[in-house]
Amino acid sequence: NAGVTQTPKFRVLKTGQSMTLLCAQDMNHEYMYWYRQDPGMGLRLIHYSVGEGTTAKGEVPDGYNVSRLKKQNFLLGLESAAPSQTSVYFCASRSPRINSSPLHFGNGTRLTVT
Amino acid sequence: KNEVEQSPQNLTAQEGEFITINCSYSVGISALHWLQQHPGGGIVSLFMLSSGKKKHGRLIATINIQEKHSSLHITASHPRDSAVYICAVFGNEKLTFGTGTRLTIIP
Numbered sequence: 371n372a373g374v375t376q377t378p379k380f381r382v383l384k385t386g387q388s389m390t391l392l393c394a395q396d397m398n399h400e401y402m403y404w405y406r407q408d409p410g411m412g413l414r415l416i417h418y419s420v421g422e423g424t425t426a427k428g429e430v431p432d433g434y435n436v437s438r439l440k441k442q443n444f445l446l447g448l449e450s451a452a453p454s455q456t457s458v459y460f461c462a463s464r465s466p467r468i469n470s471s472p473l474h475f476g477n478g479t480r481l482t483v484t
Numbered sequence: 485k486n487e488v489e490q491s492p493q494n495l496t497a498q499e500g501e502f503i504t505i506n507c508s509y510s511v512g513i514s515a516l517h518w519l520q521q522h523p524g525g526g527i528v529s530l531f532m533l534s535s536g537k538k539k540h541g542r543l544i545a546t547i548n549i550q551e552k553h554s555s556l557h558i559t560a561s562h563p564r565d566s567a568v569y570i571c572a573v574f575g576n577e578k579l580t581f582g583t584g585t586r587l588t589i590i591p
Contacts, residue, residue, distance in 0.1 A: 403578075415578060418577070460527060473519070
């Protein structure tokens, strides 16, 4: 099993450019999450999904869109990148079975917007 | 006030010392996670707790649901334990994270 795979690992964008971050998991997990991690702050939830075809806003959703067309994939899109979106992005997944499912994280995507 | 508070924010200790990291939360939860993040690295799940205590090697995690508090203990600390330890609580289908405790173990 590969677990949770994020692509790309690194990316540099110019202000106004767009891109899509891909998160793929092979554990048949229902729940998937996108977080951003900034210095001095905890991981902040951008968007999440509790199943195929469903998405919901998290704590900091502005400037991002997501899609969950297939259960194994959760895409994070930046339509018009801004320097404030420079961050490390983590995807995570888990089973909805509370007592038996740890979190699984991808290795992160380091995004710089100039 | 953050929903999840960790203390201390930074901790430096000598190799072999007993380490305690604390996590307090203010929301109703169904589970609490302890995570480890090495510099420049990914995030690894250490424990998931909904009650009581769990032990894995030199790591012990406890939770007191009534007091909304959890602790992560490391016995016989080693330089390879140096990392950021993050507490996260799961409630209302979402995870909320603490800001992490940066642990440095000096040989």
